[in-house]
Amino acid sequence: MILNSLNPAQQEAVRAPLGHQLILAGAGSGKTRVLTHRIAWLIEMEKISPFNILAVTFTNKAAHQMRSRVESMLDIPSKSLWIGTFHGISHRFLRTHWQEAGLPQSFQILDSDDQFRLIRRVINALNLDEDRFPPKEAQWFINAQKEEGRMPEQVEPRDITGQTLIRIYQGYQETCQRAGVVDFADLLLKTYQLMQTNATIRAEYQKRFRCLLVDEFQDTNTIQYAWLKAFAGEHNSVMIVGDDDQSIYGWRGARIENIQRFSKDFPGASVVRLEQNYRSSAIILKAANAIIAQNSSRLGKNLWTDGKDGEPITVYAGFNDIDEAFYIVNRIRDCQKNHFALRDTAILYRSNAQSRVIEEALMQFGIPYRVYGGLRYFDRQEIRDALAYLRLIANRSDDPAFERIINTPPRGIGDRTLVSIRELAKTAGITLWAALEQLLQQKHFSARAEGALLSFVALMNSLSEQSASLTLHKQVELVLSASNLIDHYRKEKGEKGLTRVENLEELINAAHQFTQEGVQDDMPPLAAFLAYAALESSDEQAETYEDCVQLMTLHSAKGLEFPIVFLAGCEEELFPHYMCMNDPKSLEEERRLCYVGVTRAMRKLYMTYAECRRMHGKESYHRPSRFLNEIPAELIEEVRFRTNVSRPRPLANTYRPESQGKFRIGQEIQHRIFGEGTVVDCEGDGDEMKVKVRFANVGTKVLLAGYLEGK
């Protein structure tokens, strides 16, 4: 096998004899290459069957990437090779062992929105005050407990509130069980529990997976660690790859200590450090190293490169957030002139709210951009409605799906009716559907409500009957037309309704594509499609080939790289964020986040801040981020030149003449993309004039006059 393309440390990792291995892989040190080469090595040189290998990642994207690279390296179909996310693998496991896990065969996956609604229902059913026990907090509590592997009985209540939270957890868990649904955490937890309690299954899997590989190990939480130990058993080889300096998910339960624990729990583990970086210039690496060196309790690593110094880091001090945005946009235009593609530039920020000002600036100059991490296709309201119909077809017990569509589109089933159904379901301990049927039999409802309910039952029954003989996409088509969802959303005025109808129609295509591509061996197509929607919907929107500037949070930038990176909002209170500044542990996590951001840049890094920024509606003044001070001065080129000094923010009561050049306040205008709107403010004159317009469909935007037409 040819390993010439790997450096000595990488080769050491790939060629290591069977046994445990800890790979400390710095940013840009080629960890994915090491992982994929290792898998290939195991198969080719150690003669391990792909059937005996399990590779685990956190995201579907990483899993797909790994699979396709292994496939192209080995030139074998990798179907027998298990590569997937913790959740995806657990799901597959539970689909096989549903009986042993005490689940119905058709169990469905609850996503976080469903989970939230269900928890709220439980809180109400327990007659608790939503203000005293916010569903969000209860959801947080429940997920945190599950991530620690604790069932309701195992939680030690701290106080009275804790006791109530446990009751909510208990009620929630019972409802899930009754409805035959599992949440994301359950996938891991139930898998782990089954491995613990069922000796036969444990023996089977421990015998099967002789080699386990885990990517991004610094992001594992308690249950994932326990899960891994359960699968590894006493005799199998485990290779973990991670970077303690890139652990940025402590707030959602990731345990950085898991890396340190690994050497204790997996005896004889060899350690390999990958420190040669192939991504960034020497200056960028020096800055990154200097920042992360401020953190204590690191495993220790120093990135180096044999590449050039490169350009200094430009630090720009903006006058305000708008000025900062204009500076960034102007530099992007420079890059364009220097023949960089727009997709080579990324603007990274700490919090999503920062994107708005930057987007407005980009829009004014007509620069195409893409914001990552928006609402995903399968998370859209209309899509979830349609999926809820499908879920209820597959499983009448699915209470969350029932709640969602019982009156969507509106069919005259009001709150009153629903309350009595919920009441019976609660007291009798049955599902909503069963309660509904029982109440109908008892002639419990008024004539009007009864009619509406009967037609709903008839609709669902006829859908079930008809769809039994249909292909998946025909089923979707049938649901869309029979449920009237499309008509319902068509009535929604403006562009919103139109997009929703388009999205719904797209669902038919998605279903069609799904049946053609992903023939999931052992599952009925509908169940497989629903699981796909819940578990793997994320990279659906991922690859758009249009050349545009990439906007995203620092968190979602992890794992990516860009020739040119702007790190915006480098101010105290924003980055580090004010909620993380007082606790040393979370401050260190902020610093790691900064390290992640800096190491995304390949050739040029800009770090910008604003002296004055609007936050939560108030103008606030902040000092530059401490992280800027942690970078040695000789690596930095400071810019204080203000691109837009003559652009003070207009005061609310300042008198402005009615007419200024081409547009005046109150005028109706037309925009090529945004449609019709009314001018609410303007500034400057000629084509350079900035016009604030309230559009009918897309809200208020500030635009250059050159892009507008009067009516």
Add this chain to the structure above:
DNA sequence: CGGGAAAAGCTTTTT
């Protein structure tokens, strides 16, 4: 039931 007004968030996010 639908639309408008009032009120409540408001760090990061994958599965």
Add this chain to the structure above:
DNA sequence: GCTTTTCCCG
């Protein structure tokens, strides 16, 4: 401040 959700009334 802005946006999303909830609430209340016709």
